[in-house]
Amino acid sequence: MNNPNCRGCEKESDQPIIKTFDGAVTHTCHPWMREDYYGITTGMYCDTCYNSNDSSLYPYRKDEYYDPLYAGERLEPEDW
């Protein structure tokens, strides 16, 4: 098996990682692939860990895309 394991609870995914190549960049795709607020990949976390709001299971800041309540609000402005 070549499926990833959740970095939080270590459960194995039932889906393999999919790699696509768009001519310039190889993209790694998986439903568990998470990114932080800045778009940096944080690793593989299952939905349970990702949505747990438990920092011991998912220690990174979530992308606000997944929380429409806060869409458009930036509580901590950053210089880009």
Ligand SMILES: [Zn+2]
């Ligand atoms: Zn998990």
